[in-house]
Amino acid sequence: MGQIVREQGRSLKEFRLLPRYTPESLKSDTVSLETRLCRRGNDYLRMHTPILSAAMQAVTDSDMAIAIAQLGGIGILPVSQSPEKQCTSIDAVKRFKAGFQTNIVTLAPDNPIGDVIDIMAENGYSTFPVTESGEFHGKLAGIITDKDFDERYDRSHTVAERMKTDVQVGIEVNSLKEANTLMIQYGRGFLPIVSKDGMLLSVVFKKDLDKHIQHPHATIDDEKRLCIGAAVSTHPEDRDRVAALVAHHVDVIVVDASDGHTQFQQELIRWIKSTHDVPVIGGNVVTADGFRFLVEAGADGVKVGMGIGSGCITQVVKATGRGQASTLLDVCDARDEIAGNTYIPIIADGGIKGAGDMTIALALGADAIMAGNLLARYTESPGSVIRNADGEIVKEYWMEGSMKARNHRRYAQLENTFFEEGVNGHVPHEGSIYDKLPAMMQMVKASFATAGCGTIDEMHDNAILEIQSFASLQDGDVHGMTQVQMAQEIVL
Numbered sequence: 001m002g003q004i005v006r007e008q009g010r011s012l013k014e015f016r017l018l019p020r021y022t023p024e025s026l027k028s029d030t031v032s033l034e035t036r037l038c039r040r041g042n043d044y045l046r047m048h049t050p051i052l053s054a055a056m057q058a059v060t061d062s063d064m065a066i067a068i069a070q071l072g073g074i075g076i077l078p079v080s081q082s083p084e085k086q087c088t089s090i091d092a093v094k095r096f097k098a099g100f101q102t103n104i105v106t107l108a109p110d111n112p113i114g115d116v117i118d119i120m121a122e123n124g125y126s127t128f129p130v131t132e133s134g135e136f137h138g139k140l141a142g143i144i145t146d147k148d149f150d151e152r153y154d155r156s157h158t159v160a161e162r163m164k165t166d167v168q169v170g171i172e173v174n175s176l177k178e179a180n181t182l183m184i185q186y187g188r189g190f191l192p193i194v195s196k197d198g199m200l201l202s203v204v205f206k207k208d209l210d211k212h213i214q215h216p217h218a219t220i221d222d223e224k225r226l227c228i229g230a231a232v233s234t235h236p237e238d239r240d241r242v243a244a245l246v247a248h249h250v251d252v253i254v255v256d257a258s259d260g261h262t263q264f265q266q267e268l269i270r271w272i273k274s275t276h277d278v279p280v281i282g283g284n285v286v287t288a289d290g291f292r293f294l295v296e297a298g299a300d301g302v303k304v305g306m307g308i309g310s311g312c313i314t315q316v317v318k319a320t321g322r323g324q325a326s327t328l329l330d331v332c333d334a335r336d337e338i339a340g341n342t343y344i345p346i347i348a349d350g351g352i353k354g355a356g357d358m359t360i361a362l363a364l365g366a367d368a369i370m371a372g373n374l375l376a377r378y379t380e381s382p383g384s385v386i387r388n389a390d391g392e393i394v395k396e397y398w399m400e401g402s403m404k405a406r407n408h409r410r411y412a413q414l415e416n417t418f419f420e421e422g423v424n425g426h427v428p429h430e431g432s433i434y435d436k437l438p439a440m441m442q443m444v445k446a447s448f449a450t451a452g453c454g455t456i457d458e459m460h461d462n463a464i465l466e467i468q469s470f471a472s473l474q475d476g477d478v479h480g481m482t483q484v485q486m487a488q489e490i491v492l
């Protein structure tokens with residue numbers, strides 16, 4: 001007989017935080033949810049909002065990745081698509097916003113305006129630097145924007161005939177703050193930065209400054225571009241995928257496996273860490289052994305959770321899985337035991353229904369959570385908005401192990417004997433993530449304040465959690481009355 005763990009597996013939903021002393025200075029708006037996602041070099045990739053959008057077709061594409069990174073989290077592109085598609089999405093996220101930009105379409109004076117019109121139609125750009133050679137780092141000759149020509153009559157004119165040459169520039173400015181100040185002073189939407197002899201070095205856009213002002217806590221890389229992660233499988237062909245993702249400046253690689261305690265995963269992580277300079281999050285594991293195993297393999301962060309995703313049927317078909325609270329209790333203890341070495345962030349993945357679950361996961365030791373269902377509800381997720389049979393507005397949400405996604409590699413299955421480990425369905429459409437996520441994070445912050453904790457580290461050290469009986473949990477739900485929606489209220 002093997003081993004029987006006689007304690008019951010615990011769900012996040014069975015725990016409640018007990019209040020602790022809250023000083024006047026600790027309010028929900030003074031709480032910081034800044035967190036470490038994973039090791040990066042000698043430091044950590046840090047985020048202001050401890051949330052990752054799941055590596056699922058129904059959750060993360062470039063729109064979701066842009067939105068969640070602007071709100072301080074990070075999106076993880078699913079592996080169940082071609083590497084080319086993942087790279088195109090990374091490019092879209094990296095292009096969305098930057099500080100000093102050096103990778104933008106540049107024109108030569110003798111290009112016909114017809115070309116400019118075509119580029120604008122294809123890419124949506126409206127402002128282009130013009131250099132003598134047409135190369136980005138050539139000598140600046142002028143600027144052309146969509147306001148400088150008439151699409152109806154100017155196709156055969158050259159860029160030189162229509163561009164502006166009295167361009168205000170920043171000379172060898174290398175502080176972004178200084179460049180933005182100059183751009184505002186000149187009243188322009190675009191500032192080229194040039195060397196003393198007029199060679200174009202970089203450009204700064206006012207729209208990027210506006211985005212920064214609107215979302216000051218966005219997750220950004222060293223070049224002020226939004227951060228993004230991408231999933232890879234442990235299959236050997238995905239080594240080329242890793243190389244492509246790194247070449248496109250992915251910020252973190254997430255190994256996508258429902259069971260990460262495998263030789264395949266160990267070999268992949270070791271290979272990535274010895275060949276590429278990119279952080280790797282390993283997973284998923286649910287035991288202390290699994291956690292130590294991935295840390296020894298070189299993982300910079302560890303993702304935990306099995307059999308608890310909202311549409312997951314792994315527990316039904318394979319009888320494997322574990323309550324997420326038990327998982328966190330075990331893996332966080334294992335992390336404490338190896339403390340003294342580096343701190344390895346832990347991401348709680350699956351089954352997070354809202355602010356309450358998030359708070360409990362963080363209090364139990366997680367550094368961030370990954371969500372699928374919760375985020376698939378928002379306009380920015382890839383699923384279509386449809387009206388269901390009851391007339392409700394819903395969004396499609398399908399699991400990676402469903403027939404629709406057929407991500408057989410995540411489940412170590414063979415393509416020709418594929419069986420489902422997840423379902424395909426709908427979730428309510430709840431509006432835009434830009435409205436909803438900040439409100440949800442405000443609730444998490446309010447819980448932190450009640451628990452007397454101002455940061456995630458304080459929560460890890462000081463939170464007092466208690467397991468609740470079934471009856472106590474029932475007391476915590478609306479009981480003894482029926483709820484009336486505002487719109488249904490009848491005033492007599």
Ligand code: IMP
Binds near residue numbers: 309371373
């Ligand atoms: P949710 O936030 O509860 O919807 O869970 C999302 C998580 O479920 C993902 O991040 C995956 O770890 C996991 N997951 C995704 N697809 C499947 C599946 O088909 N079966 C089991 N787990 C899945």
